[in-house]
Amino acid sequence: KMRRKRMKKVEPDKIERGKGNYLLIITEKPQAAQKIAAALGSARKVTEGGASYFEVEREGKEILVGSAVGHLFNLEYKAGQKGWPIFEIEWRPSYERAASSFTKKYYNLLKKLARKAGEIIIATDYDVEGEVIGWNVLRFIFKRDNAKRMKYSTLTKPELLKAFENPMDELDWGQAYAGETRHILDWLYGINLSRALMAAIKTTGSFKILSIGRVQGPALKIIVDREHEISNFKSEPFWQVFAVVNNPKIYDSSWMPKISEDGKEISGFSFKHPKDIFDKKELEKFKDIKEGVAETKESEERVTPPVPFDLTTLQREAYRLHKIGPSQTLSVVQKLYLDGLISYPRTSSQKIPDAINPKSILKALEKNFPEAKEAKRAKPIEGKKSDPAHPSIYPTGEWADLKENEKKIYELVVKRFISVFSDDAVTLNKRVVITAKEHTKIKFTASGLKIKEKGWTKVYPAVLEEKDVPTLNGDVKIDEIKFVEKETQPPKRYTPTSLITILEKKNLGTKSTRSMIIDTLFNRGYLDGRSIQATPLGMKLIETLEQYSSIIIDENLTRQLEEKMEKLQGSKRKEDLEKQEEKIIKHAEKIIRDISKEFKEKEKDIGRGILAGIEGLREVQNEQNTLRKCPKCGKGDLRIIYSRKTRSQFVACSAYPDCKQTYNLPPNSYIKKSGKECKDCSYPLLMSLKKGKRPWEFCFNPLCEDNKKRREEWERKKGRKIGEKPVEEEDEGSKGNSNNKEGREESGGEKKGKVGSVGDEKGKVDGGEGKKGDGEEGKGGDSGGEKKVVEGEKEGK
Structure with a gap:
């Protein structure tokens, strides 16, 4: 059959x-x-x-x-x-x-x-x-x-x-079968591998919602590998060498930048030796340099506009310019598309076809964006990437009143579109080279840039920065050779957009699912932070899988499956497509059977490894959520607690049930420590993060004078009676507080195997809805979905 x-x-x-x-x-x-x-x-x-x-x-x-x-x-x-x-x-x-x-x-x-x-x-x-x-x-x-x-x-x-x-x-049968095959593979990998993890942790007598998928695993490994690179990195000292020239007769004093070491400022213009010096002995050859011969070369350069937006590039720019996360950007552009303001956003294309009639779009944009009148380039600048289904992301010319982030993203799309039809920017580039007279192989350089014609940079936020350097030719006196000691730095952690970029380069996931995969990794407690860092659980999970079942996190296997599905999408004959789909699925089933056999033989060892990660995560979360000693009992610590029952956060004393001190927190947002103290009462300031809103800091102490002033102002605006008792100051156990027994027991960390669940909420700040429910990858843990199933096993599917 x-x-x-x-x-x-x-x-x-x-x-x-x-x-x-x-x-x-x-x-x-x-x-x-x-x-x-x-x-x-x-x-x-x-x-x-x-x-x-x-x-x-x-x-x-x-x-x-x-x-x-x-x-x-x-x-x-x-x-x-x-x-x-x-x-x-x-x-x-x-x-x-x-x-x-x-x-x-x-x-x-x-x-x-x-x-x-x-x-x-x-x-x-x-x-x-x-x-x-x-x-x-x-x-x-x-x-x-x-x-x-x-x-x-x-x-x-x-x-x-x-x-x-x-x-x-x-x-389009190629798309239909490719889409169905992806759903089936993500479902089979997701539910089976996630059940495997849940079964393993249950052998330890504990419980934690865990998931892994065919893209989730390799994506997490990329981040864990970066963590290992950072932790194993050993800094090396090196020196940058500068020749300081201080001669106001030769050039204007406004051209005198300063370098500093140990807080000391140095006057004069500094020219840098192009190579960093790692052997301190090599510095000796620079010490006797007193004179040099300067040569200045100038050139004019035309800087073309950036290419049209594909989804990944738009997500990257939205984060760079506005710190809007990839998932939120995807959610916003989907709404803008449905409102008829922009074209279909889930595209890999950087092309603008004539068929969209760009001139008429530019004309329509002129009313709200006068700079569109200057977009006179006959043919747009285009990138190399194409998409068989859709062109690049472009505005339709329509206009509407928008919310803050919608407006930011819409204007970004509009200005990028205008810029690709705008003139090149023209820069005057200057490079000064000083060759030491004493050692002709030793050179020092400085480069400068001036914008001659702004072109497209008048429209789109540019990365061109002007820098003046003096024009020097002939003999120059070198007043000082300066050595600035530095240390090599470890690799940087990924940001949400740099991680999406690396996933795209490695062909892991799709343009529509990559941001949701990252959200899932956050929601499972595997990742933390805006500069993405693997948690103890994420680290231990990858370490355990590498030891006992490395195929689960093998990016090559995932990439091969992606390539097969891309090939499937390009096919047309329905009969061939059905056979190809069957072949791909059968191959995946064999891999899962092999994983199953290997996994079950080592289930207890795997469970113990993951449990160590869960306990490590619990310790980190307790530390992150501990605020200060309880002012009421003096014994317990005030901590941020998340109640699964009410799905909200509150502050409570760790000495519960002996101490029932609690503080309400703003609902419908993720609350964390800001690392700062209130200037009025010295309580820790908390930070509220809410999707689509700017982060804001607040003091949670209801007795704080600053809080009282703000409450009085709020009551005046609302027409309430000044001094009316706020909920935060009501007696313990009063209405509206979350310190009831049920809330405590649901908050996590109170029962064996349950982890303090504030960490389970991480990553939701930037999260957007999954595309169309992006259904079965969500079950497999690889693409998210519109609705979250709370029940343990179902969430692991």
Whole structure:
């Protein structure tokens, strides 16, 4: 019995299809359905059972536009299978999961609309995920084998009409099979390997939600390897050598930068020897240098604009300029796309085709961005990367009122687009070389830059920095040779964007999933910090897997699977695709069986190794969350606690239940120590991190004078009575406090095997929603998802 038949099996719906008296268009999200319906004509919104569709008449033909809400089907294992490994899986309606029960009304509506539909057009996002969403609706709800396909990159009226009038004759089967194969692989790897970890830790009598996946593992190893590089790094001393020239007769004194050592300032212009000196004995040859011969060379350089945005580059720039994390950037650009303000964001392309009519877009932008008038380059600057599905990210020319981060990202996209049509910047480059008379092989240099024509740098935040250097030619007196001692530095830790860049270079994950993979690693307690650092748990997990089952974290294996799926995406014949998919899945099953055999033989050793990491994480979290001695009992420590019951943080005394002192904290945000003290009361200042908001510091002491002033000001604005008792000052056990027994027991770290759970919330600050539920990779721990399952084993899937 072929796997394909097993995979496609879903209990048939008893649908009596009509004679086909309307055209039915299916989109991925309700916003897209509304945009398409509005583009086709005067649309009427119809709501049934909490879900909506649109009716529109065009050229005498009735058209209905309905939508999914991301994935309406998810992979599940067939009932009756216990333990691991498991391979019998099937597509099941998403609403069967409690977290996705809201999808049932859309499922039911599409099922009803299918009954009397004639022609079907799939108009989901044109990528592998969109293809899978459309294919599943088509085969499992509509019971049809094929349909026409709309392809568009923006939700603008002209492009939607063009896509409607010129649909593809069938689904993009390469995308469909590549997408399904990715779901299956991520699900099989994720659920089996995560169950393996959970089973191993249970042998120690402990419990911790753990997950690993085919991309998660190699990604974590990259970070752990960097940690080893840093910890094993041994600094070496070296010296930089400068020739200091202080001659105001030769050049203007404004050209006199200063170098410093041990806080001492040195006047004069310093010219640097191009090589760092690691052998201190070599410094002797510089000491007698008193004179040199200078030569100045000037050149003009044209600096072309940066290339158009693909998703990774946009994420990198949003972080560089605005410190907006990759996941949040992805979430924002998805909204901007659905609002019709920018093109489809999940693209690898750095190309701008003529078909988008860039001149008309620039003209439309002039109203809100006058600099667009200066964008007169006939052909845009383009990069090397391309994408068969979509062009680079570009603005549509539309405008809307936006929230702070939405505005920042939108303006970034607009200005990048304008810049690629703007003139080159022109710089005047100057390089001064001083050759020592005493040793002609010894040279000292200084380079300068002046911007002659700003060009595109007037539009887009540039990295060009002007620097003046003197013009020197002929003999010069060297007033001093200065040696500045330094030490070699260890490699830098990854930032979210540099990690995404390295994952892209290694072909691990996809443009849509990489940021969510990083979020998952944070949420599992494997990573910490903005400069990403592996926690004791993350370190020990990789160390244990390297010792007992290294194939799980082998990036070469993951890369080979990615390449096979890319090859699958490029194929066209459905029959060939089905065979290729079957072959890839069978190969993956063999690997998982081999891992299973090896893993089970060493399960207890693996469990002990991971437990050591869990205990190390607990110690770190206790230290990170300990604030000060409790002012009430003087025995316990005040700590930041996270309650799984209320899903909120509060401050409480570690001497509970003997001491029940608590302090409320701002809800719906992640709270951590700031490392600073309140200037009024000396309590530790805390930092509140909230998605889409700037971090802010606050004192949690309700008796602090500064807090009282701010509360009085707040009460005045709200019209409340000044002096009214705030919740924080109410007696212990009062309403609104989180210090009840249930909250304590749910907070983690109180029972054996449970880790203080504030760490489980790390990484959520920058996190955005997963694409379309990006479903099964989320179960496998490799792509996130829209809803988080709290139940232990399910979260490990």
